[in-house]
Amino acid sequence: MNIFNILKEVEKVDPEIFDRLDPRRAVFKHFGGFGKKLAAAAIPVAFGSMLNKAYGQTSSPSVREVLEFALLLENLEYHFYLKAAATNIFPAPAGKTAFGVIRDHEKAHVDFLRTAISGLGGAAPTTYTDANFDWTADGLLGNATFTDYPTMLAVAQAFEDTGVRAYKGAAPALITNDTVLQAALQIHSVEARHAAHLRRMRRDMMPNGVANLKPWITMKDRGGLPAAFQGIYDGEEATTQASVNLVGTFNGIAIDANAASEAFDEPLTVAQVNAIVAPFIA
Amino acid sequence: MTKQTNPIPEQDVLQGLKNPLNRRSFLQYTGAGVAASALLLAGCDDDDDMGGNNMPGAVNLGSGDVGILNYAYALEQLEAAFYTAVVALPNFSTLFTSAVERQVLTDIRNHEVAHREFFKAAITSTAANQIIPSLTPVLPPSALASRASILATAKTFEDLGVAAYNGAGKLLTSATFLGIAGKIVSVEARHAAEIRDMIENGTFASGSAGITTGNIVDANGLDVALTPAQVLAAAQPFIKETINASNLPTT
Numbered sequence: 383m384n385i386f387n388i389l390k391e392v393e394k395v396d397p398e399i400f401d402r403l404d405p406r407r408a409v410f411k412h413f414g415g416f417g418k419k420l421a422a423a424a425i426p427v428a429f430g431s432m433l434n435k436a437y438g439q440t441s442s443p444s445v446r447e448v449l450e451f452a453l454l455l456e457n458l459e460y461h462f463y464l465k466a467a468a469t470n471i472f473p474a475p476a477g478k479t480a481f482g483v484i485r486d487h488e489k490a491h492v493d494f495l496r497t498a499i500s501g502l503g504g505a506a507p508t509t510y511t512d513a514n515f516d517w518t519a520d521g522l523l524g525n526a527t528f529t530d531y532p533t534m535l536a537v538a539q540a541f542e543d544t545g546v547r548a549y550k551g552a553a554p555a556l557i558t559n560d561t562v563l564q565a566a567l568q569i570h571s572v573e574a575r576h577a578a579h580l581r582r583m584r585r586d587m588m589p590n591g592v593a594n595l596k597p598w599i600t601m602k603d604r605g606g607l608p609a610a611f612q613g614i615y616d617g618e619e620a621t622t623q624a625s626v627n628l629v630g631t632f633n634g635i636a637i638d639a640n641a642a643s644e645a646f647d648e649p650l651t652v653a654q655v656n657a658i659v660a661p662f663i664a
Numbered sequence: 665m666t667k668q669t670n671p672i673p674e675q676d677v678l679q680g681l682k683n684p685l686n687r688r689s690f691l692q693y694t695g696a697g698v699a700a701s702a703l704l705l706a707g708c709d710d711d712d713d714m715g716g717n718n719m720p721g722a723v724n725l726g727s728g729d730v731g732i733l734n735y736a737y738a739l740e741q742l743e744a745a746f747y748t749a750v751v752a753l754p755n756f757s758t759l760f761t762s763a764v765e766r767q768v769l770t771d772i773r774n775h776e777v778a779h780r781e782f783f784k785a786a787i788t789s790t791a792a793n794q795i796i797p798s799l800t801p802v803l804p805p806s807a808l809a810s811r812a813s814i815l816a817t818a819k820t821f822e823d824l825g826v827a828a829y830n831g832a833g834k835l836l837t838s839a840t841f842l843g844i845a846g847k848i849v850s851v852e853a854r855h856a857a858e859i860r861d862m863i864e865n866g867t868f869a870s871g872s873a874g875i876t877t878g879n880i881v882d883a884n885g886l887d888v889a890l891t892p893a894q895v896l897a898a899a900q901p902f903i904k905e906t907i908n909a910s911n912l913p914t915t
Contacts, residue, residue, distance in 0.1 A: 491884075550847065553833065554843050564831070568886035571826050571849055575887070585764075597768075623786075626789075628778045645774070649843065
């Protein structure tokens with residue numbers, strides 16, 4: 383993972399990223415030396431905190447920033463499914479058909495977002511190609527992403543569950559633009575449908591299905607995904623919403639912590655999503 | 665079904681009644697025996713007062729963000745009541761012979777109960793004098809008669825729930841409530857996908873919408889979004905009280 387490439391990618395989304403990191407930009411220059419001294423494993427954390435600093439101190443991102451961020455994620459998904467649906471490692475035709483359906487949705491989302499961004503005026507939306515992405519996840523997955531069926535499904539689930547949380551985190555920033563907000567919600571629920579189906583596919587996978595995996599997220603269980611993907615699920619264990627504790631017995635029906643956590647999906651910040659997808663950005 | 669004749673002088677309501685999921689299709693679906701054999705569900709209070717609602721049997725959702733929360737609360741009450749009834753069926757295990765499917769439906773029941781209880785508590789703490797009462801679900805026996813009819817009803821409720829939240833998000837002014845609605849709608853979409861796949865694997869996000877014309881996901885890759893009037897036109901036959909949404913925000 384080259385953190386400067388990531389920042390360059392973010393700069394495409396947010397031209398002011400460096401100014402956000404530090405208005406004088408001097409601190410960022412120091413980060414070069416800072417980064418080299420960090421253990422590789424600590425870089426995502428440091429990067430996340432940098433982005434937190436960058437975005438946490440400012441007001442909500444603009445509509446354009448949110449749409450460009452979504453465009454990056456949709457391109458990541460689209461280029462993944464473009465390759466995945468073209469493989470012949472599916473044990474049954476239904477799986478390949480499902481991947482084709484999802485691929486087409488992600489392509490539609492890319493096109494929709496590009497149109498929406500163009501409609502805002504200003505610079506043209508960013509164009510992505512397969513070369514923008516690292517399907518080894520910075521070496522973590524080797525060449526398994528498109529050659530090993532369980533790995534391919536795991537990556538798909540990771541992208542879908544992340545996508546759901548990313549849109550959820552972005553939605554409140556769009557509250558001033560009814561049209562864009564509704565469209566974002568309409569994409570968001572499609573991503574959730576995809577996520578549910580991917581989880582179902584992994585549950586029912588033959589011969590080694592992921593036992594007890596559900597279409598919904600139980601606590602912060604990552605469902606057998608690599609530990610490096612835990613960030614996709616951290617925070618999902620919430621059982622209290624807006625100060626309402628949902629664990630209890632209501633009209634004779636007991637709601638335990640598992641059910642209370644499943645009933646609500648949780649948002650991720652831009653910084654958290656960036657930290658999750660960073661290994662997949664070339 | 666005379667309760668549906670309560671006039672609401674708003675054009676979009678009329679459009680909602682004219683859309684493909686109109687009263688007639690629901691009447692066809694639910695059968696003529698609905699009114700005669702209305703099933704009052706256990707666990708649903710029907711003795712609450714009608715605080716804030718000036719007509720017996722009528723429930724006014726109110727206005728502003730609280731009105732939208734009441735709207736969501738009404739839908740979650742309906743969903744929770746339906747799944748509670750499904751899981752409580754004496755022949756639940758013979759209708760659903762797969763333990764995985766029974767777990768799915770039990771999980772969904774629990775989620776809908778959690779959603780219902782969330783809105784009940786949140787509205788009570790925000791505007792205790794504006795919360796709508798517990799509603800009386802009307803579930804036609806045919807909806808609970810077979811695996812196929814249960815899943816068909818579930819599909820309608822889940823897809824309708826997704827479309828309702830997708831359409832209501834922009835009606836909220838509070839970013840906090842919008843965030844909460846976002847947390848719930850994706851779980852409803854997960855339910856919808858799984859129920860659709862249980863009916864026919866692979867239809868999680870494809871095929872006809874059922875709740876409106878066209879497909880559940882359109883050519884732009886967008887899920888359905890419906891107005892409260894459109895959603896309530898579809899949901900009203902399953903609720904004994906007449907829901908009045910005329911004061912809800914429209915933008």
